[in-house]
Each structure stands twice: as structure tokens, then as C-alpha cells.
Amino acid sequence: MAAQRLEHQVTEKGFVPIYATGVVEQPWGSYTETDHAVWAQLYARQHEMLKGRACDEYLDALAAMEMSPDRIPRFDELNEHLRRATGWRLVAVEGLLPEETFFGHLAAREFPVTWWIRAPEQLDYLSEPDLFHDLFGHVPLLMNPVFAEYMRAYGLGGLKAVGIGGAALQHLARLYWYTVEFGLIRSRDGLRIYGSGILSSSGESRYALESPAPNRIDFHMERVMRTRYRIDSYQRTYFIIDSFEQLFEATRADFTPIYARLAEQIDIAAGDILPDDIVVTEGTREGWNDSADT
Numbered sequence: 001m002a003a004q005r006l007e008h009q010v011t012e013k014g015f016v017p018i019y020a021t022g023v024v025e026q027p028w029g030s031y032t033e034t035d036h037a038v039w040a041q042l043y044a045r046q047h048e049m050l051k052g053r054a055c056d057e058y059l060d061a062l063a064a065m066e067m068s069p070d071r072i073p074r075f076d077e078l079n080e081h082l083r084r085a086t087g088w089r090l091v092a093v094e095g096l097l098p099e100e101t102f103f104g105h106l107a108a109r110e111f112p113v114t115w116w117i118r119a120p121e122q123l124d125y126l127s128e129p130d131l132f133h134d135l136f137g138h139v140p141l142l143m144n145p146v147f148a149e150y151m152r153a154y155g156l157g158g159l160k161a162v163g164i165g166g167a168a169l170q171h172l173a174r175l176y177w178y179t180v181e182f183g184l185i186r187s188r189d190g191l192r193i194y195g196s197g198i199l200s201s202s203g204e205s206r207y208a209l210e211s212p213a214p215n216r217i218d219f220h221m222e223r224v225m226r227t228r229y230r231i232d233s234y235q236r237t238y239f240i241i242d243s244f245e246q247l248f249e250a251t252r253a254d255f256t257p258i259y260a261r262l263a264e265q266i267d268i269a270a271g272d273i274l275p276d277d278i279v280v281t282e283g284t285r286e287g288w289n290d291s292a293d294t
């Protein structure tokens, strides 16, 4: 997409050139030494943490992209790797986009990445996604052809769900949450992480795989789409896929009759286990607080 420069904009996070709705130019020259140091610290910590925890597809892609460990990477350099591997490209954005805009980017093989990075005092907790989450967590798997196509299909499905209305978007958002953000995958050596919300969090990288508290259940698409989730704590349930092919195949179907079916069914609480679930680990529920599911 050829973007048209419109104007400069002073935002809470700095001064950036604006190209189109929500799309900016990565203001690489304006990152401070503190910004680069935050990237370096988070990168080093997660790179170490994810050995033996992240899936091989992710670790291989991270290495292949040659993200710089000690400076915030330049999106245009990463885009060269992505273009050759899967035809995707990153676009810098100010933060969360309206749903339809976000789906439109994915459908066009563009992944929106927040341009700013968290402050040093926010290393472990952020209420909104920043560059580290978006870039380190989401982008490497876009080098994987099957996962990248899943993301594109998700964008196309999102655009369609906007037209359908009702609870379709909510059901679709849960699929994203429990796969792209918080998914686990089976490997020969045991469970591994592929969800970006886990990959970019030191605490949840351990918790998702090693804590006895959460449930770990085999992925079933309609079950996942009925399941509420937590935005204020680690997840109560993680869903496990066998492969990215399985994920892509599951989303091949026309979702319209699925949304109609789901509209007749009640939602499932984030921590509940159903009789039909294939349970790998039943959580001890330790540390689950009383606040509500989303």
C-alpha cells in the first residue's frame, strides 16, 4: 500500500509523521538511549527465557529475521526479510486500531506494530501493547508461511464478521486471544509457546508452561470461541494446537453458520472445564482472583 504523507502529529509519546488512519512512519531517529536500553534488556531476558519454551518455528524465525538485540530494529530492514519469506510487511502505528482497520491490514498482509516502547519502570506490566509486545511477540511467526496465512485469513474473516454484526466479532476475538495471543503448541519435546502475549511476558512464559494453576486443554475452535478470557491476570485456560496447519484448516470453513450456532449457546467461563474437553492439565486454580472474565 503506497501511503500518502499527510502531516506531522505531536502525540503523547512523541512527534511522528502520520501517513493514513493510524499509520505513522517509525520515528527511528527519535528513540532515546533509554528506549534502546529497554529493548535490549527485554530482548536479552526473553531470548534466554524462551529457549526450550517457545516453539522452534518461532525461535528459528527470530534468528532468521536478524532482529538487533541491543538496538530497536528498523521496521524497513525487517520488512525485507518478511517480504522474501511470506510477502508480509510491518506498518508502524500509534497504538490499538479500530477493529475494521486492523482486520483490513491483516487481510492486506500488513501487521500493525506500535512504534513506541515502554518505560523502564514498566518492564513487567503494561496495560496496552507496545513495540516489544508487537514486534518481539507477534512478528517472527509472520515469517512462517502457514501461520502468516492464518493471520491473513483471520483478517478476511474479521472484515466479514464486521458485516455480520451481533456477537460474531466477540466470538472471533476469542479465537485470536486464545491462539495468536495465548496459544500453546505440541512439539516432540512437550508443550511450547507460540502466543505473542506469552512470548513477550517473562512471568507468563513460565506460568503458561510450568504453573499447576491453569487448565491446558486441546484446541477446539467452537469451544474456544465460546470461552471468555482474562485481561487483568494470566490466563485460566490455555488451548493447545498440534500444528499451525491444524489452526489454518480449522479456519477454512465459512464461519457464518458457526456464528449462528454459537448465538444459541451460552458462554463458557475462562476457568471452566467441560465434559467434552480433552484435558491435558486440570488447573489447581491457585491464585485465581475473583475479578470478572472479559
Ligand SMILES: [Fe+2]
Binding pocket: 129, 133, 134, 138, 181, 196, 197
Ligand atoms: Fe498482541
